[in-house]
Amino acid sequence: MKTERDRVDILRYLSVVPLFSVLSDDERTRLLQGCSLNRVGRGDMVFRTGDVCDSFHVVIVGQVKLYVSSPSGQEKVIEIIGPGHSFAEAIMFLEMPYFLNVQALCDTLLMRVSKDIVFKEVAQDPKFALRMLAGISRRLHGLVQDVEGYALHSGAQRLIGYLLRDVDNKDIEPEQRLTVSLPVSKATIASRLSLTPEYFSRVLHELEADELIKIDKREIRILDVKRLAQYGASP
Numbered sequence: 001m002k003t004e005r006d007r008v009d010i011l012r013y014l015s016v017v018p019l020f021s022v023l024s025d026d027e028r029t030r031l032l033q034g035c036s037l038n039r040v041g042r043g044d045m046v047f048r049t050g051d052v053c054d055s056f057h058v059v060i061v062g063q064v065k066l067y068v069s070s071p072s073g074q075e076k077v078i079e080i081i082g083p084g085h086s087f088a089e090a091i092m093f094l095e096m097p098y099f100l101n102v103q104a105l106c107d108t109l110l111m112r113v114s115k116d117i118v119f120k121e122v123a124q125d126p127k128f129a130l131r132m133l134a135g136i137s138r139r140l141h142g143l144v145q146d147v148e149g150y151a152l153h154s155g156a157q158r159l160i161g162y163l164l165r166d167v168d169n170k171d172i173e174p175e176q177r178l179t180v181s182l183p184v185s186k187a188t189i190a191s192r193l194s195l196t197p198e199y200f201s202r203v204l205h206e207l208e209a210d211e212l213i214k215i216d217k218r219e220i221r222i223l224d225v226k227r228l229a230q231y232g233a234s235p
Contacts, residue, residue: 002036006037007032009037010035010037010111011029011032013058013111014028014031014035015028016084017058017060017084017086018084019058019086019132019135022131027121027125027128030117030120030121031113031117033117034113034114034116034117034118034120035111035112035113035117036112036114037060037109037110037111037112038057038109038110038111039107039108039109039110040062040107040108040110041104041107041108042106042107042108043103043104044103045101045102045103045104046064046102046103046104046110047088047098047101047102048101049068049069049097049098049100049101050097050098051098052097052098053092053094053097053098053115054092054114054115054116055088055092055112055113056086056087056088056089056091056112056113056115056118057088057110057111057112057113058084058085058086058110058111058113059081059082059083059084059085059086059108059109059110060109061083061108061109062082062083062104062106062107062108062109062110063081063082063083063104063105063106063108063183063184064081064087064102064105065077065079065081065102065103065105065184065188065192066078066080066081066087066100066101066102067100067101067102067103067191068099068100069101075191076191076194077188077191077192078100078143078192079142079192080105080184082183086113086135087102088102089136089139090136090139090140092118093136095115105184105188118132155193155195155199155200155203156203156206158193158194158195159193159200159203159204160207160228160229160231162189162193163180163213163228164222164225164228164229167225167229172225172226172229173225173226174226175224175226176224176225176226177221177222177223177224177225178222178225179219179220179221179222180219180221180222181218181219181220182218182219186200186201186204186218187200204220207228207231210231212224212228212231213228
């Protein structure tokens with residue numbers, strides 16, 4: 001049962017999360033009936049492969065990783081989801097069990113949106129259905145880009161692309177410096193980039209030896225953004 005504080009918080013979150021921010025007050029009030037807040041600690045599982053999929057989720061605070069595991073226990077990180085972003089919508093529409101695992105990378109606050117309320121709103125409002133489709137399409141586009149990167153770019157290029165993911169090439173200044181804070185462990189990022197942790201660390205140290213970066217635990221200081229970008233563009 002929702003407390004009045006939860007109701008107020010959920011309505012506030014619905015007003016700022018991109019997927020729902022354009023909804024009217026009446027639409028958000030209807031969605032509220034199927035939303036709840038879920039607080040999970042670092043390392044806690046949100047759901048596992050095979051669990052019944054009766055909702056999708058939005059990260060309000062914190063981070064989660066989406067991953068699959070091989071029979072031998074090897075883990076492949078599919079995606080790292082941060083505040084304002086949602087996950088599991090596509091699985092929910094397929095009406096099948098979850099086929100991946102989701103684990104909190106730190107203390108995380110999630111908003112759960114039930115399948116029943118989403119399906120009811122989709123039937124009532126075609127525009128809402130289009131927004132859901134747009135969100136799923138953006139996720140698919142990102143995954144296609146990942147596959148393209150794995151197929152066409154070397155491991156070093158993928159790592160450099162990750163470090164420079166927020167850099168606009170048109171705005172790079174000569175000898176520009178930048179500090180990148182890794183949001184999660186190097187092993188998690190390596191899995192996300194389809195690299196082994198050993199290879200990930202080796203490339204970082206090679207870049208440091210070439211005086212392109214300086215490593216300080218989870219902080220990567222890029223000593224010359226333009227040089228690093230050119231290094232990443234070379235075959």
